[in-house]
Amino acid sequence: xxxxxxxxxxxxxxxxxxxxxxxxxxxxxxxxxxxxxxxxxxxxxxxxxxxxxxxxxxxxxxxxxxxxxxxxxxxxxxxxxxxxxxxxxxxxxxxxxxxxxxxxxxxxxxxxxxxxxxxxxxxxxxxxxxxxxxxxxxxxxxxxxxxxxxxxxxxxxxxxxxxxxxxxxxxxxxxxxxxxxxxxxxxxxxxxxxxxxxxxxxxxxxxxxxxxxxxxxxxxxxxxxxxxxxxxxxxxxxxxxxxxxxxxxxxxxxxxxxxxxxxxxxx
Amino acid sequence: xxxxxxxxxxxxxxxxxxxxxxxxxxxxxxxxxxxxxxxxxxxxxxxxxxxxxxxxxxxxxxxxxxxxxxxxxxxxxxxxxxxxxxxxxxxxxxxxxxxxxxxxxxxxxxxxxxxxxxxxxxxxxxxxxxxxxxxxxxxxxxxxxxxxxxxxxxxxxxxxxxxxxxxxxxxxxxxxxxxxxxxxxxxxxxxxxxxxxxxxxxxxxxxxxxxxxxxxxxxxxxxxxxxxxxxxxxxxxxxxxxxxxxxxxxxxxxxxxxxxxxxxxxxxxxxxxxxxxxxxxxxxxxxxxxxxxxxxxxxxxxxxxxxxxxxxxxxxxxxxxxxxxxxxxxxxxxxx
Numbered sequence: 072x073x074x075x076x077x078x079x080x081x082x083x084x085x086x087x088x089x090x091x092x093x094x095x096x097x098x099x100x101x102x103x104x105x106x107x108x109x110x111x112x113x114x115x116x117x118x119x120x121x122x123x124x125x126x127x128x129x130x131x132x133x134x135x136x137x138x139x140x141x142x143x144x145x146x147x148x149x150x151x152x153x154x155x156x157x158x159x160x161x162x163x164x165x166x167x168x169x170x171x172x173x174x175x176x177x178x179x180x181x182x183x184x185x186x187x188x189x190x191x192x193x194x195x196x197x198x199x200x201x202x203x204x205x206x207x208x209x210x211x212x213x214x215x216x217x218x219x220x221x222x223x224x225x226x227x228x229x230x231x232x233x234x235x236x237x238x239x240x241x242x243x244x245x246x247x248x249x250x251x252x253x254x255x256x257x258x259x260x261x262x263x264x265x266x267x268x269x270x271x272x273x274x275x276x277x278x279x280x281x282x283x284x285x286x287x288x289x290x291x292x293x294x295x296x297x298x299x300x301x302x303x304x305x306x307x308x309x310x311x312x313x314x315x316x317x318x319x320x321x322x323x324x325x326x327x328x329x330x331x332x333x334x335x336x337x338x
Numbered sequence: 339x340x341x342x343x344x345x346x347x348x349x350x351x352x353x354x355x356x357x358x359x360x361x362x363x364x365x366x367x368x369x370x371x372x373x374x375x376x377x378x379x380x381x382x383x384x385x386x387x388x389x390x391x392x393x394x395x396x397x398x399x400x401x402x403x404x405x406x407x408x409x410x411x412x413x414x415x416x417x418x419x420x421x422x423x424x425x426x427x428x429x430x431x432x433x434x435x436x437x438x439x440x441x442x443x444x445x446x447x448x449x450x451x452x453x454x455x456x457x458x459x460x461x462x463x464x465x466x467x468x469x470x471x472x473x474x475x476x477x478x479x480x481x482x483x484x485x486x487x488x489x490x491x492x493x494x495x496x497x498x499x500x501x502x503x504x505x506x507x508x509x510x511x512x513x514x515x516x517x518x519x520x521x522x523x524x525x526x527x528x529x530x531x532x533x534x535x536x537x538x539x540x541x542x543x544x545x546x547x548x549x550x551x552x553x554x555x556x557x558x559x560x561x562x563x564x565x566x567x568x569x570x571x572x573x574x575x576x577x578x579x580x581x582x583x584x585x586x587x588x589x590x591x592x593x594x595x596x597x598x599x600x601x602x603x604x605x606x607x608x609x610x611x612x613x614x615x616x617x618x619x620x621x622x623x624x625x626x627x628x629x630x631x632x633x634x635x636x637x638x639x640x641x642x643x644x645x646x647x648x649x650x651x652x653x654x655x656x657x658x659x660x661x662x663x664x665x666x667x668x669x670x671x672x673x674x
Binding site: 142143144168174188192195197201240242 | 352362363364366367368370371373374375377378381382385386454455456457458460461462463464465466467468472659660
């Protein structure tokens with residue numbers, strides 16, 4: 072387990088390193104043609120923090136994820152993963168990053184273990200180490216006995232759990248999840264959220280969880296509200312409610328964004 | 339929940355020393371990554387029976403029907419590497435191998451462009467290894483699949499009576515007839531030169547053609563894969579396969595030495611002959627043809643290697659999502 076660092080830690084350098092945020096996004100803007108999709112977005116995900124990125128479809132969440140994962144180069148601003156700039160130190164940054172993409176990215180014809188081993192190979196693990204980590208990762212998400220089954224046989228919620236297992240194999244410091252619960256039934260949603268929250272607690276993992284489902288937010292989470300490419304709020308839940316004079320995150324979101332349309336999907 | 343009890347042990351053993359972490363991005367890590375990417379392509383291919391069959395049926399139709407029909411119409415004289423008159427089926431077999439490579443290259447490159455922002459390409463691109471390496475590995479994964487298809491084709495062709503002859507010597511073959519428009523700057527060689535590199539032990543002789551063709555297929559496949567990735571990254575109109583067939587596959591295939599020897603084309607139309615000689619596909623076909631006969635066609639080899647290097651560089655540049663040309667031309671489907 073990671074030792075907790077205190078102000079009295081003798082090795083101050085190590086302590087500083089230990090405190091380097093999992094993710095720093097600083098002043099990032101991005102446009103597709105004339106359309107500005109992200110406008111001066113800044114946010115920080117500390118180690119062990121669970122950050123909810125709330126926004127409607129089209130708010131710019133996926134674009135932000137594309138920039139963090141280096142699908143596009145961020146045109147302006149800076150993105151650091153554990154202090155490594157994703158453009159200048161791409162390899163070090165990507166080593167510390169785990170991602171669960173919105174679209175399904177497992178090969179349905181292959182088994183769970185074959186999928187996991189492929190991912191481990193992408194991070195340079197030998198076959199033996201890949202097998203070991205694959206087993207551990209499946210245990211982590213409660214699918215230890217399903218390793219030799221084909222992905223096709225899994226339910227939507229189990230698929231997501233495998234994707235989480237995969238993203239954890241190389242033990243990242245930062246985990247990005249882009250709308251991981253969309254299309255899942257209530258039970259699966261709860262189990263997926265529970266698994267990730269446990270990971271945050273145990274691994275001191277920084278998590279950035281993008282969603283438009285407001286009921287996934289806990290009072291202890293940090294909330295970032297992204298609307299039309301602009302960060303409208305960044306902070307704790309209690310302050311959010313006080314600031315907007317509302318009693319739920321959903322109401323607060325409506326108050327801030329001015330959207331009246333129902334923003335919940337019947338999940 | 340029993341999973342959470344287990345996960346405590348799991349997280350404890352995930353850790354690795356920083357030295358181990360360093361090592362896994364070293365040479366051994368590159369090798370593991372390369373193997374993983376290629377192995378996944380092969381596994382996926384073996385699970386798609388329809389893809390396997392359609393890839394096999396296409397060249398076999400050409401071999402069984404087209405070639406049989408044209409056997410009487412087209413006589414192939416004795417030209418290198420042939421030492422006797424050959425049946426037309428035997429003449430077009432290398433061209434059909436190259437056709438397998440061309441189709442496979444276009445299919446896998448199109449899916450790489452199409453998947454770039456949605457599917458499995460994104461998980462590939464978040465690997466910490468350099469993107470040029472990842473793309474090269476991915477292309478070689480596609481080539482491995484094409485290699486399997488090629489041997490499946492050769493296997494069926496064998497039962498049809500089409501097989502390379504026994505080879506006693508591995509030879510270097512050099513012949514170059516410079517195009518007239520170069521004005522003699524490059525110079526021509528009037529006669530082919532054949533140098534024997536080494537002789538082959540008797541027990542392997544019947545199989546030499548099958549062995550020697552593998553490196554030719556890999557190299558030609560890589561060249562075509564890189565070309566396909568470059569073309570599909572740059573030209574947006576090629577996102578459906580019909581467009582690719584009309585504007586890439588058919589012109590490359592027909593304006594080459596795949597179906598008819600170039601001297602025959604020269605008799606019919608000198609300008610078309612020059613076009614065929616500018617077509618990289620011609621050299622892929624000839625490289626494969628000579629390899630099946632235990633000969634290394636040095637000019638074709640040099641040209642294929644040269645084009646491979648150029649196309650690879652172009653493909654990596656054009657495809658790289660963060661720097662390349664796809665973003666400039668508006669992304670797949672014009673969404674980005």
